[in-house]
Amino acid sequence: xxxxxxxxxxxxxxxxxxxxxxxxxxxxxxxxxxxxxxxxxxxxxxxxxxxxxxxxxxxxxxxxxxxxxxxxxxxxxxxxxxxxxxxxxxxxxxxxxxxxxxxxxxxxxxxxxxxxxxxxxxxxxxxxxxxxxxxxxxxxxxxxxxxxxxxxxxxxxxxxxxxxxxxxxxxxxxxxxxxxxxxxxxxxxxxxxxxxxxxxxxxxxxxxxxxxxxxxxxxxxxxxxxxxxxxxxxxxxxxxxxxxxxxxxxxxxxxxxxxxxxxxxxxxxxxxxxxxxxxxxxxxxxxxxxxxxxxxxxxxxxxxxxxxxxxxxxxxxxxxxxxxxxxxxxxxxxxxxxxxxxxxxxxxxxxxxxxxxxxxxxxxxxxxxxxxxxxxxxxxxxxxxxxxxxxxxxxxxxxxxxxxxxxxxxxxxxxxxxxxxxxxxxxxxxxxxxxxxxxxxxxxxxxxxxxxxxxxxxxxxxxxxxxxxxxxxxxxxxxxxxxxxxxxxxxxx
Amino acid sequence: xxxxxxxxxxxxxxxxxxxxxxxxxxxxxxxxxxxxxxxxxxxxxxxxxxxxxxxxxxxxxxxxxxxxxxxxxxxxxxxxxxxxxxxxxxxxxxxxxxxxxxxxxxxxxxxxxxxxxxxxxxxxxxxxxxxxxxxxxxxxxxxxxxxxxxxxxxxxxxxxxxxxxxxxxxxxxxxxxxxxxxxxxxxxxxxxxxxxxxxxxxxxxxxxxxxxxxxxxxxxxxxxxxxxxxxxxxxxxxxxxxxxxxxxxxxxxxxxxxxxxxxxxxxxxxxxxxxxxxxxxxxxxxxxxxxxxxxxxxxxxxxxxxxxxxxxxxxx
Numbered sequence: 001x002x003x004x005x006x007x008x009x010x011x012x013x014x015x016x017x018x019x020x021x022x023x024x025x026x027x028x029x030x031x032x033x034x035x036x037x038x039x040x041x042x043x044x045x046x047x048x049x050x051x052x053x054x055x056x057x058x059x060x061x062x063x064x065x066x067x068x069x070x071x072x073x074x075x076x077x078x079x080x081x082x083x084x085x086x087x088x089x090x091x092x093x094x095x096x097x098x099x100x101x102x103x104x105x106x107x108x109x110x111x112x113x114x115x116x117x118x119x120x121x122x123x124x125x126x127x128x129x130x131x132x133x134x135x136x137x138x139x140x141x142x143x144x145x146x147x148x149x150x151x152x153x154x155x156x157x158x159x160x161x162x163x164x165x166x167x168x169x170x171x172x173x174x175x176x177x178x179x180x181x182x183x184x185x186x187x188x189x190x191x192x193x194x195x196x197x198x199x200x201x202x203x204x205x206x207x208x209x210x211x212x213x214x215x216x217x218x219x220x221x222x223x224x225x226x227x228x229x230x231x232x233x234x235x236x237x238x239x240x241x242x243x244x245x246x247x248x249x250x251x252x253x254x255x256x257x258x259x260x261x262x263x264x265x266x267x268x269x270x271x272x273x274x275x276x277x278x279x280x281x282x283x284x285x286x287x288x289x290x291x292x293x294x295x296x297x298x299x300x301x302x303x304x305x306x307x308x309x310x311x312x313x314x315x316x317x318x319x320x321x322x323x324x325x326x327x328x329x330x331x332x333x334x335x336x337x338x339x340x341x342x343x344x345x346x347x348x349x350x351x352x353x354x355x356x357x358x359x360x361x362x363x364x365x366x367x368x369x370x371x372x373x374x375x376x377x378x379x380x381x382x383x384x385x386x387x388x389x390x391x392x393x394x395x396x397x398x399x400x401x402x403x404x405x406x407x408x409x410x411x412x413x414x415x416x417x418x419x420x421x422x423x424x425x426x427x428x429x430x431x432x433x434x435x436x437x438x439x440x441x442x443x444x445x446x447x448x449x450x451x452x453x454x455x456x457x458x459x460x461x462x463x464x465x466x467x468x469x470x471x472x473x474x475x476x477x478x479x480x481x482x483x484x485x486x487x488x489x490x491x492x493x
Numbered sequence: 494x495x496x497x498x499x500x501x502x503x504x505x506x507x508x509x510x511x512x513x514x515x516x517x518x519x520x521x522x523x524x525x526x527x528x529x530x531x532x533x534x535x536x537x538x539x540x541x542x543x544x545x546x547x548x549x550x551x552x553x554x555x556x557x558x559x560x561x562x563x564x565x566x567x568x569x570x571x572x573x574x575x576x577x578x579x580x581x582x583x584x585x586x587x588x589x590x591x592x593x594x595x596x597x598x599x600x601x602x603x604x605x606x607x608x609x610x611x612x613x614x615x616x617x618x619x620x621x622x623x624x625x626x627x628x629x630x631x632x633x634x635x636x637x638x639x640x641x642x643x644x645x646x647x648x649x650x651x652x653x654x655x656x657x658x659x660x661x662x663x664x665x666x667x668x669x670x671x672x673x674x675x676x677x678x679x680x681x682x683x684x685x686x687x688x689x690x691x692x693x694x695x696x697x698x699x700x701x702x703x704x705x706x707x708x709x710x711x712x713x714x715x716x717x718x719x720x721x722x723x724x725x726x727x728x729x730x731x732x733x734x735x736x737x738x739x740x741x742x743x744x745x746x747x748x749x750x751x752x753x754x755x756x757x758x759x760x761x762x763x764x765x766x767x768x769x770x771x772x773x774x775x776x777x778x779x780x781x782x783x784x785x786x787x788x789x790x791x792x793x794x795x796x797x798x799x800x801x802x803x804x805x806x807x808x809x
Contacts, residue, residue, distance in 0.1 A: 097737060337697065
């Protein structure tokens, strides 16, 4: 094998009472894609931050190009050739593409030998040339905020490569991408790999890793649980290594759909109806309108909509009206679902405050009991209702959002990418919970770009295109799941 | 065991304002024995009482994620309106009119900020100037005290005691208890915290955030109105220039009390501790014969230090 581009040896890192990394060895060689997987809290982010110079290890060493290096700050790491592309891209939205690319070393032009000006023409030329290498030819003067996430990501990668980048660290790069954009990203990564860049690839999407990675390191509880080369592992092996147990076999109970819970009565191409006991998926490329369907039913469109809820027509003009009609929403961004600086208990009870009072005061005893029950039912860890939700892992935060709606006893759950960026165990728990919710007579409407999630979980999937329902794919009688190929064809066709 | 230790540490961090106040009092008492004389302590209590009422209103707005610069002008408006109404229609009418004037200003602020969506800094900067103008228009710039002064029972309220404690001190004491119940134990209060902590998330949880935000300005205006009436009683007149810079002291006190200007955090009793810190600091610098120009420098430094300490603590 070729030389090690960057290595971490015997890394230990403690945060307060938790030992985040406990003697981890990790090495990425030039020209390979090395995946890093693990459940939330396994230590992936800590290792990535140590490589990026954000944290310093308590013990252990970092080597770059065979030499030991001290990375005291993100600046040191970049100078040493390790560039991290985080999930939240570090671009300046208001500046142009060219300026973002050049930020940090703006090409200068001297004026009258004294004052320096930015050489804008050269900056634009540089930007064009760099982005052309990615088959991406935007107007370099366009502000970055006008680009979609996928394009912004390309700009961020191009910016990283401008520096002397030996090791490119990507944290959940596909979390917000469509399948076509993912294909484009993979092509870019393949080219970088061929050019000799070492790539560290952090992801929860195991199918991707099996497809893409040359090697894969699995972290569990701050230690290396497994290290495998391409062809030696499949998703089931990864899950077993991550969780320490075999992938759970889902035994599902499916019930026949019951009465209509909610029906969008507008004569619209994306009008929808949902029955008790049903889990309906919404699939589509970005901009297909899947998100909009959810927003309509939650009263988030300006003029509001009229919907049939149970037997009555209701005007859903804002979330408050939707919630009163028994509809709950799990938004795509957890920041929109939770008040991060408030406790788990406060968050769970928030939509139910109107029902939980006696003589004008919040009935705190009933509230505590309800919170305790739900934390037990959803296995929210740690079981400390007074903890701020900010301190919880992504999976547990998502469970708190679900607990909010279960506390309110809604009949319909609208979910937008409910398992994006959360670990496999929490994902399975949430899936089981949604099936159970439907089995008890609830209705679930779920928008997701993760096709395997839709095919496994849903009774039927609606493929959306340009804001209209292009086709409906039902699970064939007797089969466990919808065929992914059919779904894929329906979306892309 | 470890969790318990961490819990204790967190609690101490939350009590930083109280510690600051205790240390401030102890140091001043050591340097000058007049500080703990009954006269001086009473003086501090009475001086703090009016600011405490204003700071409680400000705490509502700050928890809700906003900001109110108009409270100083509202204090003057309420005092003058109360005085004018009192001279015509008696004490009770005067008190009601003064507080109503405060509520009206609060309602206007609330609508402009929460419904129209103007930045609270600009909106209340505007109303601060506007309300002060109205005060000068209705009074012609002269103090409101009538030919024979304000009614004697009203003046007595501002200057006499019940069970040895000034009436003016009872007002914030009772309000603190009542308003703490509102903020901590009612669904409304929890919604105020949620709205300030994450407006979008609160909206998606079914909370009418615009109404909640507007309501915090109404509380603030109403309490500034109460403070204006108290000040008129103490000054035995409605003063059109009263309350200048009160907004700055009130905001500083709320921040010293640990409320976050990002919203969602803050406690009424801690804001009152913040008021005490501001008043005791001024008192202490006076007793120590610090030049009044330097007093401003010192107070400014304390405010910045408190905010910086809060930043450093939340980063750690």
